[in-house]
Amino acid sequence: MFHDKEQFKKSFSRRLEQTSGVSFANSTLQHQYQTLGMMVREYVSSNWIVSNEDTRKGDHKEVYYLSIEFLLGRLLVSSLVNLGVKDLVEDGLKELGIELGNLEEAEADAGLGNGGLGRLAACFLDSMASLTLPGHGHGIRYKHGLFEQKIIDGYQVELPEQWLRNGNVWEVRKPDLAIEIPFWGDVQWIEKNGKLTYVHEHAETVLAVPYDMPVIGYDTDRVNTLRLWGAEPAKNFPSHKDFMQYKRDTEQISEFLYPNDMSNDGKILRLKQQYFLVRASLQSIIREYKQHHSDLFSFHEHIAIHINDTHPALAIPELMRILIDEEKMKWEQAWTIVTNTISYTNHTILSEALEKWSIDLFKPLLPRIFMIIEEINKRFCKELWQEYPGDWDRIAHMAIIAHGFVKMAHLSIVGSHSVNGVAKLHTEILKMREMKNFHEYYPEKFNNKTNGITHRRWLLQSNPELTASINNTIGTAWIAEPERLRELAAFSDDSSFKLEIENMKQLKKKELAKLIFERDGLVVDEHSIFDVQIKRLHAYKRQLMNVLHIMHLYNRMKEDSSFKPHPRTFIFGAKAAPGYEYAKKVIKLVHSVANIVNNDPVSKDYLKVVFLENYRVSLAEKIIPATNVSEQISTASKEASGTGNMKFMMNGAITIGTMDGANVEMRDLVGHENISIFGLEAEEVMHYERYGGYHSHDYYHNDRRIKQVVDQLTSGFFRDSYYDFEAISDSLLMENDQYFVLKDFSSYVDAQEQVAAAYKDRERWLKMSILNIAHSGFFSSDRTVNEYAKEIWNVKAK
Structure with missing residues (x-):
């Protein structure tokens, strides 16, 4: 064909x-x-x-990557x-x-993910196939994904994301491989031949139906599989329940990504999703494994199972259940297999974001799994007592079940052989602070694997013009060996190559400006600085600081007619979680600022604010190549890694950012002169959090710029939103500015002025841009996945 x-x-x-x-x-x-x-x-x-x-006939080891999200984009x-x-x-x-x-x-766009976690999983699938590693993904086939974002009068409105409206041409439904998943019910035990056997009775069963999608490697015959599970009613539905209610409850399991968990019903649904994913996946993996192996005693020698954050952590007790209840293994033998099979990536430093489940919800829904976790916890605490006799505080802090909750990160660490962070700084914070006790107990388990992105999508596909320039300059070997992009550094002073880079960027800015006009009817200056912040909206990512800076620039222009900043187009893209009211207020603030700045004769020719609705992968592919300035301004110590920062860097944008996540490694690679770093460092933030000493009111009262922009939030400055921004003002003053926006504000303003000055020096800016591209090869997911394969999974290319 x-x-x-x-x-x-x-x-x-x-x-x-x-x-x-x-x-x-x-x-x-x-x-x-x-x-x-x-x-x-x-x-x-x-x-x-x-x-x-x-792979299976040849007895090669395979890896299965379990993730609640796979943000694939278009295929x-x-x-x-x-x-x-x-x-x-x-x-x-x-x-x-x-x-x-x-x-x-x-x-x-496939509606199977939300942010960096899901996009990382998608990049890893691409890299595994391209490196000819036998590695497959397992996830959930969400009918509606997260949501489709509409902005009405500046407010976010959530609509169902109908990505399956026209079907999915890439998937193959395999109903003959469906697996039954039990919830609720009772666990009975019987003694048979001197052994206890556990039986799960009166369960409400649903069907997990697999949909397989091919994962095509680059320039290779290797094709791996992404298996997505859809929830359907089982043949034998519970007689005590109305069928239509049972059908609705069942289909809800794979209806939406991240259902709102503000209520107990929402929490139960999330927990159902997680067990649904791991039970279906493990049953499927073992069924295929048994086609070529007579027993599971060497399972861990042939299979690696990786859990992407804690959402699939129930794979640990579920695999124990299979080995003990179905395969009749002894506990110690089963535990050895489980811990040698499973590895875990931690994606968060925020302790409040670490998953935990109330026993009152968990135990009735998953009775046998809870029993197994109880036993894991009992044995683990006994070990801790032997190591730290009498240290009840330490044991309580490390316990998997404590204070009425099941702690999923603790389960993930105890039940795996490898625990990795996703940037050097993140891993060090895990080892020295958040998971310090665990690192002291299991020092050999902890390791770092800095995140990466697939350069095939984020450069070859999304920026063919830049790809052609690179190929003409250093050849094509970098496509197979992305770290060879370093060869571009030799051309950072080459005037003809600089001109190519400049023309490429200008072409991409022209295309994005056209898209903005078509979508929003807004005319933006193609020769302005395109300053971009596109990512999930969260307080720690500090979109707020970006907006306050725009307000400050506007105030300066209104007060000083001689002040004319270099024209700049500020572009935002972000979804706020449906239940996250603070984040929604920030979206409204962006639009209120845009309404003033974009229409005031004093500012409109110099400042433009654009919020691109319904941010997603396919939109990112158009924004990132056109970006001049990449905003990576999270509070230091809060962002595990970031991957957007890598995509911008690979397309020649200059980063303005804090020493957070992978920004640290970016700075080390490109040099401090080719990135704009500002603000508190991680140690300083953690010191304030531990010992206090930060008072946001001091900055509010002692910096006129800060007082002016904060006052404008509630003074009636925004006539369309008189009461909308009180919560934002309160977060900065009444709640002492948890993410140090006001503390870092002055440093951020200075950094932005330095960026504007550098942009005016075209030769300097283009050299910076080329050096960023040249050092971006390190952040290819091929490097990351190779490290996982060699150092965690022990999986070899086929």
Whole structure:
């Protein structure tokens, strides 16, 4: 189908008419997209089958990556890029009167994730396949994803994300491989042949139906699998329950990503999702394993299971349940297999964000799993008592079950052989502070694996113009070995290469400006600094500080007619969790500031504020290549790593950021002169948090700029939002500014002035840009996944 252009055109035209039932002339974009997607899936199907069968028959070790999120984005163009047929297909379609870009727009972003956690999982899948590692993903097939964001009068409104409205051409439903998942009920035990056997009775059972999607490697025959589980009613539904209610309760399990957990019903639904994922996944993994192995005694030698944060942590007691209850192993033998099979990535430093479940909810829903966790906890606490006799405080702090809660991070650490952070700073904070007791007890378990991104999507696919410039300058070897981008450093003073980079960036800014006008009717200056902050909206990420700085620039212009800042377009993109009212207020504040700044004759030619609605992967692919300044301004010590910072860097943006997460390693690579660092460092933040001494009122009263912008939040300055921003003002003053916005404000203003000055020096700015691109290869997910494969999973390329 894809061997030459003429063959492709014939196959495409014929297949379109056969599958859509309409003539080629009357076909729609959706018909055309579905046809091409189907052709790609069929094209890789033989390699898909061979990849899986060869690995299992050959007794190679496989890794299974369990994650509650996989933020895939669109798959059509990335599949064509990885198969090496994009140019052929694009030319063939053009001769048929079809633009590939239009087909790309017909594809919905897969609604399977929210932020960095899910995008990391997607990048890892791409890297595993491209490195020919036998590695597969397991997740949930959410019907609606998180939500579709609409902005009405500046307020976020959530609508169902209908990504499956036209089906999913990439998936294959496999109902014959469905697995039953039990909830509720009772656990009885009986003694048989001198052994206790546990039986789960009166359970409410649901069906987990697998949908498989191919994961296509770049320039390789390797095709791995992403298996997503959809919840459906089981044949034997509970007789005591109304069927329609049972059906609704069942389908809710895979209906939405992150259901609102403000109520007990929401918490139970989240817990259901987590057990649904791990039980279905483990049963599936073991079923396939048993096709080539007679028992599970060497399971850990052939299978690695990685849990992406604590959402799949129930894989630990579930695997214990299988080995003890179904395989009749002794506890010690089963525990050895479990801990040698499972590894865990921690993604958060915020102690309040570490998952824990009330026993009152957990125990009735998952009675047998709770029993196993109780036993794990009892044995672990006994070990701790032997190591720290009489130290009840330490034991209580480390216990898996304590004070009425099951602590999932503690379960994940105790039940795995590897615990990794996702940036050097993050890992050190885990070892020295958040998980200090565990690190002292299990020093050999803790390690760092700095996050990465797939350069195939975030450079080759999203920025073909920059890719072409790089190829023409240093060749194409960097695509297979991304750290060879370092060779670009030799061209950082080359005037012709600088001009290419400048022209590329200007082209991308022009394209983004056109998109902004089409979406919002707003005209932005293509020659202004494109200053971008796109990420999940959270107080610690400090979108608020960015907005307060814009307000400060506006105030300066109003007060001093001689002050004319370099024109700057501030671009935001973010979703606030539906129950996170503070974050929603910040979104409203962005729009209120935009309403003033964009329309005032004094400022409108110098400052523009843009909020791009419904931020997602496909939108990021258009924003990131056009960005000049990348805002990575989280409170130091709060961001585990960040991956957006890496995508911007790879596309030549200059980072303004704190010494947080992977920003630290970026600074070390590019040098302090090629990144703009400001604000408190992690140790200073943690010192304030532990010992006090920070008083936000001091900064409010002693810095006129701060007092002015904070007062404007509640003074009636925003006539459309008189009472909207009291909560924001209170967070800064009444609640003592938990994330040190006011403390870092002056330093941030200075850094922004330095960025503006550097931008005016075009030769200097372009050199900085080239050096950022040159050092970005380290942040390829290929490097990260190679480290996981060698140092954690012990998995080799096939």
